[in-house]
Amino acid sequence: MESLRQSILADSTRPSPFRPPRDVIEGRLDLHHAQIGHIDFRHVVFRSFADFRHTHFCGLAWFDGAVFEAGADFSHAQFDRDARFDRARLAGETVFADSEFRGVADFDGAQFGALCNFDRAVFCANLSLGHAVFGDKVTFRGAQLHGGLWCRNAQFKALDAINIEISGRLFLDGSTARAINDPAQFFSGLKIIDPGAASLHSD
Numbered sequence: 696m697e698s699l700r701q702s703i704l705a706d707s708t709r710p711s712p713f714r715p716p717r718d719v720i721e722g723r724l725d726l727h728h729a730q731i732g733h734i735d736f737r738h739v740v741f742r743s744f745a746d747f748r749h750t751h752f753c754g755l756a757w758f759d760g761a762v763f764e765a766g767a768d769f770s771h772a773q774f775d776r777d778a779r780f781d782r783a784r785l786a787g788e789t790v791f792a793d794s795e796f797r798g799v800a801d802f803d804g805a806q807f808g809a810l811c812n813f814d815r816a817v818f819c820a821n822l823s824l825g826h827a828v829f830g831d832k833v834t835f836r837g838a839q840l841h842g843g844l845w846c847r848n849a850q851f852k853a854l855d856a857i858n859i860e861i862s863g864r865l866f867l868d869g870s871t872a873r874a875i876n877d878p879a880q881f882f883s884g885l886k887i888i889d890p891g892a893a894s895l896h897s898d
Contacts, residue, residue: 699724703731715739726750736761747772758783769794780805791816802827813838824849835859846870
């Protein structure tokens with residue numbers, strides 16, 4: 696999707712968000728190492744893999760209600776302002792490893808169908824996972840959450856949070872997980888609905 700990449704880069708300095716001409720992106724979107732301004736991908740369907748590795752989001756990043764059918768990689772991405780993924784559906788593997796969120800990271804109501812990797816991600820403001828559903832493993836190994844964590848009524852299938860650092864307020868009301876790696880140290884109070892399957896040891 697080279698033409699779409701060029702359009703986004705050409706629009707990066709405009710004050711209004713870039714909106715793709717169609718709500719369905721069929722081919723692979725490659726924005727790795729791009730520096731872009733405000734973008735509006737609300738309710739856009741990504742049929743193929745979306746590559747946002749090392750992407751610098753200088754403006755607002757709106758992905759609320761977006762559908763990623765074939766995975767997305769946001770590793771080493773930098774979000775200077777709010778990143779909205781609320782109610783997004785991410786069917787394939789999703790990677791935010793080593794990414795940096797300087798504004799609010801909103802994943803409220805998002806649905807993850809495969810592995811989600813937040814390892815070593817840095818959240819300078821609030822991370823919100825309210826009512827999010829993780830159908831596969833989610834990992835926060837070495838992540839830094841400096842603005843607190845809201846995950847009321849979130850559903851985790853398997854949560855790995857070894858060496859996570861959380862500052863600020865922590866809301867876990869109604870959250871559930873079937874298997875947790877080292878929950879006692881960082882997520883005390885999280886309800887384990889299948890204690891026999893839980894892994895409580897640290898590597």
